[in-house]
Amino acid sequence: MIAEKVEEYAFGGLVAAVGVFTLVDASAIAVRDDNAVGPRAFPYLVGAMLVLTGIATIVATARGKLGRAEESEDVDESVRTDWVTVGKLVAVLVAHLVLIDVAGWPVAAALLFFGAAWALGATWWRALVVAVVLALVVQVVFASGLGLSLPAGIFEGVPLLDG
Amino acid sequence: MDSITALLEGFATAAQPEYLLYALLGVTLGTAVGVLPGIGPAMTVALLLPLTYTLDPTAALIIFAGIYYGGMYGGSTTSILLNTPGESASIVTALEGNKMAKAGRGAAALATAAIGSFVAGTIATLLLTLLAPTIADVAVQLGPADYVALMVVAFTTVAALLGSSPLRGFASLGLGLFIGLVGTDTLTGQQRYTLGVPTLADGIDVVVVAVGVFAVGEALYVASRMRHGPIEVVPVGGKWMTGEFWKRSWKPWLRGTFIGFPIGTVPAGGADVSTFLSYAAEKKLSKRPEEFGKGAIEGVAGPEAANNAAAAGVLVPLLTLGLPTTATAAVIVAAFQSYGIQPGPLLFTNNSAMVWALIASLYIGNVMLLVLNLPLVKIWVKVLQIPRPYLYAGILLFAALGTYAVNFVADDLIVLLVIGVVGFFMRRHGYPVAPLVVGLILGPMAEEQLRRTLQISEGDPGALVASxxxxxxxxxxxxxxxxxxxxxxxxxxxxxxx
Missing domain, CATH: 1.20.5 (Single alpha-helices involved in coiled-coils or other helix-helix interfaces)
Structure with a gap:
């Protein structure tokens, strides 16, 4: 409960902070002439809105009105937050974006699928097989069918995989 | 009568085998994503955007419209058969439909949902056909100040009516408007909020934001509190259609249609509100109110019809004014824009052939959806049972792929991840994500109209309310x-x- 409240304050604070940034940075936007409605006016409105809603959420939280977590078919509201799994997924996504340029899309994609499925509880070898097959199939479809080629990386020059 | 000739020409286009296939692809994909938890039509359209640049705009829009309609059909199957309903637009269906399924009357619940969706979808599309050209004729005369007013209405209703907390709705809208500001100002060429990063100079792509907030945000959120154990699907039982079925269903279908369509048309919260209203109406009018809450067929027939009629209604402001009032509609506006077409009053004169082919495909799509969702419902039950680790791993993979395919730079994936994390926290704390997407797409349009108004009036804000x-x-x-x-x-x- 307390942790939830801290998070709620933090998100409200973030919204307000984005608003402050919007307002401060708006004054740095160069205005060419003295026309009243340049590129600054709308950002001021948006910034004010963010600051107001951010502060209002913080006040609401202090008065005990917390946001209601969204319902979803696959979400069990009775269990505690599993931060480890969330962390694993973020890590896998980071690895994916780093690997694309280094090892190529097929490798990065297979790792993303395998890592995510495994983190979420799939049997490791089955997840690995599906990941490799899926990554290769998508690579071939892109290279041959759609005319958009994904970086082949380590498969450079391999027919079918390198578009 | 011009519009009837135009519609017939639209049918001639949409009935070409090629376009029929695109429509079939769209409605099939739409049903699949409607059935599956974790992905919705908004995200699917966003993901497909970069992949459809090679198609002609008519084909792409036919696919997107199919996904939009299909998502509505698929969602009801899930809420009737899955033990753990979610997704606001079908909550009401789950209320009665799920009870019916558990009582061994699943077949009748599925049938009334599918046929009701078809009846409502077809009548609502007919109303769209009749109304849209007239509204477009009137809308041509609207000035920039009038558009500002309409957009303020759209912003307010989307932010205040979706989700449990209007305050958080406005915060979400503000975040979307802010993301829309990032990039180069179209009128003066000034860079705003780019922090000097070249990737941000062209603005943050709609695809990246929509996919981040829907796909990555949802996947992280599910991962944080995943429901473990087997996926319990209620077996489909009972008779499909009996005399009593028709007798008890047809009135709720029609009432649902006429509740849903106006609510979708006037930007007043879209499908959710209409299903609640229809449910309340059916409960009040029923001769057997005691059955409600225990599996009353009227409680499925009415809201499902309302749901689909509202979806068609949303297309009226979308096509005639260029105003999106739901997240999916917002992404479809972005799709139009990516082809250099601005939806709005001029659409019916400038891109007449395309619009009418699109509307004709809606009629065709509805027929396809009826076939896909009634006789073939067993297939969707199988789709519903995809093990969740694979489902969410697949969602993440295609989210990353769709984002990467926009510009083929890995930097976009950093933006995707950041927005995904924001989407995750928004879900945890009851911030609706739809206002963010609507704000992102409508924001730049609103700014342009606002500045145009004030330019004409030489800075006098009174011009905003003068018309x-x-x-x-x-x-x-x-x-x-x-x-x-x-x-x-x-x-x-x-x-x-x-």
């Missing part, structure tokens, strides 16, 4: 807002007394 249309619009908005606040306060007082 009668704008003045009336703001007036109605104020009255409705005050009424909503009064209702809310009264309800709170009543709750406090109990």
């Amino acid at each position: 009668p249309f704008a003045a009336v619009t703001y007036g109605v908005l104020i009255v409705v807002t005050v009424a909503a606040v009064v209702v809310r306060v009264r309800r709170k007082k009543a709750d406090a007394l109990v």
